[in-house]
Amino acid sequence: MTMVLRDLPLLEQPVVEACCAPLAAEVLSAGDAETLSRQFAALADPVRLRLLSLLATAEAGAVCACDLVEPVAKSQPTVSHHLKVLAEAGLVTSERRGRNVWYGVVPAALEALRGALATR
């Protein structure tokens, strides 16, 4: 079978559902609070925020991991670790392309978090 080289810039987007109603709508259950706090914890690190920003501002919608190490000035394992945390929180997706791995934001996940912070 012939290997076809895809040059799709966009990554597949997972289905995202809001974890809960906005904070101001009803009192958060203990379970929902646990879930939400894990997502915010992913945003509670300056390196991860910069990585997220690098992905979010990328014209192509995705960035090679190899282009993420130098901008944040951390070691390659550290960057890999942070990308994993973002991915496990569902804020980011990844896809292998040859030797490289491309990362992209999941806009719906960010929108879901925005929804949780909505006020009245």
Next chain:
Amino acid sequence: MTMVLRDLPLLEQPVVEACCAPLAAEVLSAGDAETLSRQFAALADPVRLRLLSLLATAEAGAVCACDLVEPVAKSQPTVSHHLKVLAEAGLVTSERRGRNVWYGVVPAALEALRGALATR
């Protein structure tokens, strides 16, 4: 133990300015990332999220600290600690009323965080 609502239910709101442009607008500077991450860190705990939700859903716009201990099922010092973290992040304001201290959300601060998460 429930406190009766007195007059002056509303707390004074501090002036809030957004720390930075949305993540997707331009790449976050190291300094802005540090600032933003501290705010998200305040949201990265289930107890604090529930406290924030209790304040945000309060009809009166503020809640006596004495009414926050039982709902989150933590010790009084622990609740006091979390309220302090929320206050230092600028997400909450407090005001003494007699023996009690009333806490209320700072909606503008939540809106500022929502702004940072805006996508394109």
Next chain:
DNA sequence: GAGGAACATTGACGGTCGTCAATATGTTCC
């Protein structure tokens, strides 16, 4: 298949965080 390149994982270290008991600070009422 061997070598190399890109990314992930492991293990270890220092630092920070959440929690509570004990105690301090501040306020009201007698």
Next chain:
DNA sequence: GGAACATATTGACGACCGTCAATGTTCCTC
């Protein structure tokens, strides 16, 4: 002033986190 109440602070402990060097894994190229 003193007792009683409400909240904040201190100190200690275990758990978790960010970081890097070393190593593992996967994939391309020759």
